[in-house]
Amino acid sequence: MIEEQFSTGGSFVHGLDPRIKIIVAILFSVVVAVSSSFLALLPALAVSLFLIVLTKLSMGKVFHRLLLVNGLILFLWIFIPFTYKGAEWFTIGPLAGTKEGVLYASQITLKCNAILLAMIALLSTTPIFALGHAMSKLYFPDKIIHLFLFTYRYIHVIFQEYRRLTNAMRIRGFVPRTNIHTYRSYAYLVGMLLVRSYDRAERIHKAMLCRGFSGKYYTLSRSSIKIGDILYLSLMLAAILGLAFLQWKAIA
């Protein structure tokens, strides 16, 4: 279900402590998300590209993931230039586009791609479970971590349940059409999935209680910060500060 294609690899980035990666990913995305100047956004994209190169991931696969998100961004390009307030810059038929709109859409495109690339380079290169552990060491709330790990663990089971149910429908001749029978059957399917997931959650909780669970999740892993982690963190902090400085200079 979730393949975690990028999580295994021999690069330097794969070996970094997940805590470092989470910190860098959060700081980087916050700074990029609030930046508005191209003087900061273009270097940000360059930084994230550099991060990707360090991971030695297959560029084709990374590009494929970017395509998915940029498909969404395409819709922004269809609407924003023509709806954003500003002086008329060009016209296509009856529609007038504004310069401000185009700039705004470019900003969003840059931000999205820079953040996404950084996420791929930092978070996708870490196995989900290692991320969970790192979150717990960084004092994230237990509930968030549990939610995160359980979603990962059970999405597969729920998907199998979904398949069992759709197969049960199909072997009795169900073909989706545009009619009430189809809508009702799908509503039953979704309802059934919810009920079953709820039941399963209860059973899992009971199984955990039977094994002495009392709300605290202990972890096995012992990771240690190495000299490479410190170097990477310092370099990235410098880069992020640089980006923040560029943005600050542009608006000051």
Place this chain on the structure above:
Amino acid sequence: MESNSLIIDLKDISFSYSGDKLVLDHLSFHLHSGDRIGLVGPNGSGKTTLFHIIMGLLRPSSGRIELFGRSAHEEEDLRAARKRIGLLFQDADDQLFSPTVLEDIAFGPLNLGKSPEEARDIALKTLARLDLTGFENRITYKLSGGEKRLVSLATVLAMDPEVLLLDEPTNRLDEKTEEKITDILKGVNLSCIFISHNLDFLLKTTDRIYAMVDGKISLDEEPVPHPHIHVHKFGRLPHEHES
């Protein structure tokens, strides 16, 4: 522990899910140290419910429970008792919730207060004991049905319980895995209750078999000789079967 001490003492337990039909009907039951009990009964007769009552996952509407000689009504007492009783759920997917096998087996020992090193050690030893060496980094949801069952058993055994409650441990397993589980359980020197529809398995692994009917438990120990009719190829030729 002194021999024959009373571990599980249920008196007059009643329970119902929705309030109308009693799933457990004034049931009384004892398990002494060293007892090996098989529990049979039709679907819906309350076998699983009985296990959940013992573990305090469900609360009886009336009756009294004592575990290890202490009343087990407060959550605190139950928590202490749960550490000494291992329950294997019917569906292994309910039991295995950690992404990797090692993490899952270590979960119990960690909750018991073991250090990560000790827990890892216990997990690896338990795997070795069940002939599962090399499974530690496997992803739990990608295991086969039989492997899931064996690993769930490992998660229970890793807690070093004094009592084993297994809910249909051989259900939906192929012959080979069933044999393996039977062998493991024969070798386990613990008090236990096994729910199963598989009489062969129960005869091999337990000393006594109770039947559960309509929310009550009865012991039917009298051996009843009975003939079997069976069919196979070359049945006309004189032959013998292993008993």
